[in-house]
Amino acid sequence: MRKFQDGPEGQILRDDLIQLTSPDSKKAYPVPLRRVVAKVEVDGELREMVFLTSNLAWSAQTIADLYRCRWSIEVFFKELKQTLQLADFLAHNANAVRWQVWTALLVYLLLRFCAFLSQWGHSFTRLFTLLRAALWQRWEWRGLLEGCGIAGGGGRFLGTPEQAYLPGLH
Secondary structure (H helix, E strand, C coil), X not given: CCCCXXXXXXXXXXXXXXXXXXXXXXXXXXXXXXXXXXXXXXXXXXXXXXXXECCCCCCHHHHHHHHHHHHHHHHHHHHHHHHCCCCCCCCCCHHHHHHHHHHHHHHHHHHHHHHHHCCECCCHHHHHHHHHHHHCCCCCHHHHHHHXXXXXXXXXXXXXXXXXXXXXXX
């Protein structure tokens, strides 16, 4: 067992060398593994997590930091897949998947730019839904965001709960 370390991003609780013992797992992976238990900040709160790795050279804090950085990438792709329906590919060859991923990334970037220009203060999903509805109408997107009273993050609801409020529509 190694020394415990405290780092700026989290706290290392344990850092152990382990050996798999069941016959099947020992046959599949006979080398020692490293088990790091750490408190890692995820979504603004510290959570205790366990990491298994074959990397014996890096510090336990580096392994915990890598996961913390990986988490933001995972959240990004989860948002991309859920919002832009990237999970269902139209074709499954490498070139088709590559084109669909690049197209989704471009749409994501353009929507984030729209959010920046209009000072959008709400969720990405809400922005995508609103602009997708406006895409088939001949509405100017920036005026739509401002007219709905939700650009700028004020969050004021201009209609009654029983109706959706879109100015100019009756």
